[in-house]
Amino acid sequence: MARQLDSATRDALVERVRFYRDLGLTEFYRRPVDLNAEAAVAVEEPVAALVAEAEQDESQRLQTETFLEDQPIPPRKPFPAAPEVAAAVPAADRAAALQMIRDEMGDCTRCALHTGRNKLVFGDGDANARLMFVGEGPGADEDAQGLPFVGRAGQLLNNMIAAMGLKREEVYIANVVKCRPPGNRTPEPEEANTCSPFLFRQIDVVRPQVLVALGATAATYLLGHRQPLAGLRGRVHPFRGMQLIVTYHPAYLLRDPRQKKEAWADLQIAMRELGLQAPKAGSSR
Numbered sequence: 248m249a250r251q252l253d254s255a256t257r258d259a260l261v262e263r264v265r266f267y268r269d270l271g272l273t274e275f276y277r278r279p280v281d282l283n284a285e286a287a288v289a290v291e292e293p294v295a296a297l298v299a300e301a302e303q304d305e306s307q308r309l310q311t312e313t314f315l316e317d318q319p320i321p322p323r324k325p326f327p328a329a330p331e332v333a334a335a336v337p338a339a340d341r342a343a344a345l346q347m348i349r350d351e352m353g354d355c356t357r358c359a360l361h362t363g364r365n366k367l368v369f370g371d372g373d374a375n376a377r378l379m380f381v382g383e384g385p386g387a388d389e390d391a392q393g394l395p396f397v398g399r400a401g402q403l404l405n406n407m408i409a410a411m412g413l414k415r416e417e418v419y420i421a422n423v424v425k426c427r428p429p430g431n432r433t434p435e436p437e438e439a440n441t442c443s444p445f446l447f448r449q450i451d452v453v454r455p456q457v458l459v460a461l462g463a464t465a466a467t468y469l470l471g472h473r474q475p476l477a478g479l480r481g482r483v484h485p486f487r488g489m490q491l492i493v494t495y496h497p498a499y500l501l502r503d504p505r506q507k508k509e510a511w512a513d514l515q516i517a518m519r520e521l522g523l524q525a526p527k528a529g530s531s532r
């Protein structure tokens with residue numbers, strides 16, 4: 248008899264299989280499991296059907312939605328100079344140092360975004376991470392929970408992290424702006440420039456070996472200049488003594504899954520720099 252998966256497991260499995268397939272990884276094998284073989288095989292077919300269904304939905308959505316990365320990047324004023332690189336914080340003190348920055352932000356009213364905020368989304372993860380991701384700004388789910396990348400784009404980011412052989416708790420994640428822009432619009436330069444000094448301080452505390460900018464907004468405010476993503480992807484940028492890699496924002500990848508292969512190529516650069524190997528299919532990290 249076919250083994251029934253609960254809907255959350257099934258959805259997560261579909262997402263994971265689709266993600267690997269979008270990366271161009273199409274050969275899957277199953278590790279021997281304790282369940283009887285017949286039941287184990289029986290779950291594969293419905294998953295394949297669900298993947299096909301989800302892909303059809305995605306391609307219908309593709310025809311109607313506009314792409315985040317196609318929109319012009321807003322800054323039209325000169326960028327403020329990035330703050331000086333701060334002194335290194337000993338590993339044992341980094342979590343406390345991040346908390347000090349959070350405390351200093353307090354109930355922030357430094358820019359207009361605070362008026363629509365439920366929760367300020369400071370950052371999440373390991374204060375001693377070797378890998379850090381920077382996104383644009385919180386969406387509705389993040390604003391409700393006070394944590395970065397917990398919505399659909401976050402699920403995709405989690406899959407990207409897992410594909411790199413890491414757990415989400417092993418990386419650090421933050422955004423350019425800490426409060427949700429209304430309607431998830433791109434942050435205005437005024438907002439991003441007001442908030443980004445806190446991001447630079449977070450980066451200097453964590454001091455990851457590799458920093459990944461997710462999308463044009465993160466790349467723009469980290470690098471301090473506007474440039475199309477195409478010219479920034481696919482290579483390492485020296486950045487504050489670290490290595491910065493630019494890739495697509497997961498929300499963009501949800502809208503255009505064809506670009507996941509490109510994003511995976513960028514993540515493989517990050518993996519190479521970190522000396523990481525992709526987990527073997529079927530491993531249960």
Ligand code: URA
Pocket residue numbers: 382383384385386389394395396397398400401422498
């Ligand atoms: N998009 C972002 O850029 N950041 C988040 O935290 C969530 C979605």
